[in-house]
Amino acid sequence: MDIYFLVFAIMAVGAGIFTITAKDALPSALGLLTVFVALAALYLHLHAPLVAIFQITIYAGAILVLVVFVIMLLMVPDEELEKTQRNMPFRMTGAFLATYMIVLLLIGTKSVTQLVHQENLPEGFGHPSMFGDLFFKDFLLHFEVASVLLLVALIASIYLAKKKI
Amino acid sequence: MAPIEYYITLSCILFGLGAIGFLTRRNAIILFMSIELMLNSINLMLTAFSHFKADMAGQVMVLFIFAVAAAEVAVGLAILICLFKHIKSVDITKFNLLRW
Numbered sequence: 001m002d003i004y005f006l007v008f009a010i011m012a013v014g015a016g017i018f019t020i021t022a023k024d025a026l027p028s029a030l031g032l033l034t035v036f037v038a039l040a041a042l043y044l045h046l047h048a049p050l051v052a053i054f055q056i057t058i059y060a061g062a063i064l065v066l067v068v069f070v071i072m073l074l075m076v077p078d079e080e081l082e083k084t085q086r087n088m089p090f091r092m093t094g095a096f097l098a099t100y101m102i103v104l105l106l107i108g109t110k111s112v113t114q115l116v117h118q119e120n121l122p123e124g125f126g127h128p129s130m131f132g133d134l135f136f137k138d139f140l141l142h143f144e145v146a147s148v149l150l151l152v153a154l155i156a157s158i159y160l161a162k163k164k165i
Numbered sequence: 166m167a168p169i170e171y172y173i174t175l176s177c178i179l180f181g182l183g184a185i186g187f188l189t190r191r192n193a194i195i196l197f198m199s200i201e202l203m204l205n206s207i208n209l210m211l212t213a214f215s216h217f218k219a220d221m222a223g224q225v226m227v228l229f230i231f232a233v234a235a236a237e238v239a240v241g242l243a244i245l246i247c248l249f250k251h252i253k254s255v256d257i258t259k260f261n262l263l264r265w
Contacts, residue, residue: 002167009175016179016202020186025194025255032198035179039205042172046216051208051227058231063201063238070242071194074249091189098184102177109173116169119219126224134221135228142225146232153236160243 004045012038025071029064036060047126172213179206193245193255197238204234 015034022028036059043052124130135143183203187196208227215223245255252259 002171005167005171009171012175013178013182016182019198019202020182020190020195022195025192025198028195028198032201035202035205039209042175042209043212045166046172046212048212048215048224048227051212051224054228054231055208058235059201059205063235066238066242067194067197070245073246074194074255088189094188095185098188099181101184102181105177106174109170109177112173113168113170116214116217118166118169118217121216121219125219125221130221131224135225138222139225139229142229146229149236150232153239157239157243160240160247 005042008038008041008045012042026068029068029071032067033060033064036064047121049126050128050131169213169217172209176206176210176213179203179209191257193248193257193260196257197241197245200237201234204230 012035015031015038019028019031019035022031036055040052040055040060043049043055180203183199183201183206186199186202190196190199208230211223211227211230215221215227248260249255
């Protein structure tokens with residue numbers, strides 16, 4: 001049993017449970033931050049150092065700061081915001097179905113693992129130069145489309161932030 | 166090195182937590198964070214398969230998911246702020262203008 005994996009997996013699951021059960025949004029955001037850091041550590045273990053760095057800079061650095069900024073900006077007073085929704089039977093049915101799907105997926109992994117064997121990693125696997133090679137050659141079109149998507153999101157958020165809409 | 170089923174299990178658990186949070190909470194910001202949790206679980210799955218199949222394409226795909234998540238959060242939070250200006254609440258049960 002891999003102790004490194006175990007430590008960070010338990011950290012991620014515990015912080016994930018805290019994220020969805022915390023009463024206020026800010027502690028929930030801090031729980032999410034812990035999930036991000038734990039996953040970044042797991043990416044390092046999977047020979048994906050670049051993904052780990054992006055996880056920290058983009059997720060923990062940009063996205064989570066934006067979320068925390070919005071939490072601070074809205075500053076929702078301690079209104080009568082109940083923790084969970086009103087029609088809980090339906091909601092819990094959905095949640096249980098989601099859990100059931102997970103269990104099915106876990107059973108499904110048994111057959112997946114017969115298909116995936118650990119293949120020998122080539123020299124320099126996960127190195128940024130190999131990553132860049134793939135990124136700017138094979139996935140060049142996807143890269144351009146992603147940049148257009150980000151531009152559209154930028155324009156949309158500026159438009160939505162106007163005074164009157 | 167932990168075998169791949171551990172990574173798949175962890176990814177499934179995180180996805181399930183995100184789904185449960187999305188379906189049961191009523192604070193709109195926490196719903197966003199649940200979506201982020203689900204996206205992250207998919208990233209973990211992609212990276213794990215990328216490692217075990219020795220194929221870098223999975224890691225590149227993770228980067229595209231980062232881009233989509235950034236766009237989603239930027240637009241989503243802007244929409245949330247707009248809604249807050251009108252309704253003065255982040256309670257999603259109060260956003261019922263388009264409900265029949």
